[in-house]
Amino acid sequence: MVSVRHKIQTDNEHPHIPPEEFLETRISLPLSKSMSARALIINALTSGSSPLPKVAECDDTDTMVSALRDDSESLHRTVNVGAAGTTMRFLTAYYACRPGCDITLDGSERMRQRPISVLVDALRTLGADIKYIGEEGYPPLRIRGKKLKGGELSLVSSVSSQYISALLMTAPAMADGLKLTLLGEITSRPYILMTLRMMRDHGVESEFYLNTITIPPSTYRAPSSPREIEGDWSAAAAWYEIEALSAGAVTIDNLVNDSCQGDRCLADIYSKIGVDTDWVGEDGGTDLLANPDADARANIDFSDCPDLAQYVTVTCVMLGIPFNFTGLHTLAIKETDRVAALKNELTKLGIMLDDSIPGTLRWDGRRVRITEMPVFDTYNDHRMAMSLAPIALYIPGIIIRDAEVVTKSYPGFWQDLSSAGFSILEANEEEPSDSEKEGDK
Numbered sequence: 001m002v003s004v005r006h007k008i009q010t011d012n013e014h015p016h017i018p019p020e021e022f023l024e025t026r027i028s029l030p031l032s033k034s035m036s037a038r039a040l041i042i043n044a045l046t047s048g049s050s051p052l053p054k055v056a057e058c059d060d061t062d063t064m065v066s067a068l069r070d071d072s073e074s075l076h077r078t079v080n081v082g083a084a085g086t087t088m089r090f091l092t093a094y095y096a097c098r099p100g101c102d103i104t105l106d107g108s109e110r111m112r113q114r115p116i117s118v119l120v121d122a123l124r125t126l127g128a129d130i131k132y133i134g135e136e137g138y139p140p141l142r143i144r145g146k147k148l149k150g151g152e153l154s155l156v157s158s159v160s161s162q163y164i165s166a167l168l169m170t171a172p173a174m175a176d177g178l179k180l181t182l183l184g185e186i187t188s189r190p191y192i193l194m195t196l197r198m199m200r201d202h203g204v205e206s207e208f209y210l211n212t213i214t215i216p217p218s219t220y221r222a223p224s225s226p227r228e229i230e231g232d233w234s235a236a237a238a239w240y241e242i243e244a245l246s247a248g249a250v251t252i253d254n255l256v257n258d259s260c261q262g263d264r265c266l267a268d269i270y271s272k273i274g275v276d277t278d279w280v281g282e283d284g285g286t287d288l289l290a291n292p293d294a295d296a297r298a299n300i301d302f303s304d305c306p307d308l309a310q311y312v313t314v315t316c317v318m319l320g321i322p323f324n325f326t327g328l329h330t331l332a333i334k335e336t337d338r339v340a341a342l343k344n345e346l347t348k349l350g351i352m353l354d355d356s357i358p359g360t361l362r363w364d365g366r367r368v369r370i371t372e373m374p375v376f377d378t379y380n381d382h383r384m385a386m387s388l389a390p391i392a393l394y395i396p397g398i399i400i401r402d403a404e405v406v407t408k409s410y411p412g413f414w415q416d417l418s419s420a421g422f423s424i425l426e427a428n429e430e431e432p433s434d435s436e437k438e439g440d441k
Ligand SMILES: O=C(O)C1=C[C@@H](OP(=O)(O)O)[C@@H](O)[C@H](O)C1
Pocket: 033, 034, 035, 037, 086, 159, 160, 161, 162, 165, 187, 188, 191, 306, 307, 330
């Protein structure tokens, strides 16, 4: 639990930012965990020695690194992926097509509630041997690896793109390759394109025409120099939020404009709610420049970029920008039910969000005055902690419980916030009661 303050003092209703307390910082973001996960799986599927780029240093990537490292030592074991959904889904397909392995794949309590049947059904149709150990449709899984037959398959694509990426990366090793027809709305499409692009870097061509992706049987080839893993655009969201709320000077060192990460659309989203991006900023960095619009209203579809929703929601409520967000149907099966978590936590700021239409979140701009210092819960979700922390710019002294959750994707988050001028204090778990305080005297 940490208490987050910033030098900027405001009154809650009418935030003001004294010029002498100007926020100025230069940040180097953690590397993309999505690119890292793909680089690691593709590298493991590439025969011979393949140079591996520098990957992210965070819980989700560490889990994947150790699972794949231990893979050469034992084919029969239990692998626990903790809270890493991408790792869970990618390893399921990886082990299913790895002849000779017999793996029990498990995760955190929450992972056991995150559905995986779309992927398991698909892999079984392609010839895989996978059994549910506990509840049907959810981890843990027992996977006995074998050469998969592959072939033609139709798949519901509105639940998670991770199932699709997992199948695509293992497709070249299938006897007949894979012809995958995506049914329904495709969620998180840019992540699928990232997968295909990184496969192409390793010599595997594919065709994505209308809603069908075709990958012939083929082998991955090591590129002469591997694609560098970029700074994480999803992690940049906290800094766009900080810039929007502080109107300070935030420079980011390692953002790629022509990125293969779909969350690059962050720059476009924030240009509509008050932050411009100057790509050729100070000393080669990217400068974020607040450009507030008093009449802004935000209508945003998050189906291509679900990981940005929490940051943009908190930004809008703090800036008083009414919104209508759509494409949020997958948020219920992430680290927590993110819409429910946002609704709960923002009531602590006197804000009522409306999620009566499934997959949407709306706010009409009204708030009621709060009288208590908010103590925020984080629901084992790194993005709850990171999106709520910037509220300290308006309400110094907020408390964030279980602040260490950020290590899932951004272990240096609190350190980076400190260097930007926030003061992060360890808060006592239990406030002393009045009688205890009396007794101390
Ligand atoms: O493939 C990936 O690297 C990811 C895909 C997205 O998940 P969904 O496809 O389940 O939306 C995203 O939310 C997740 O953080 C990372």
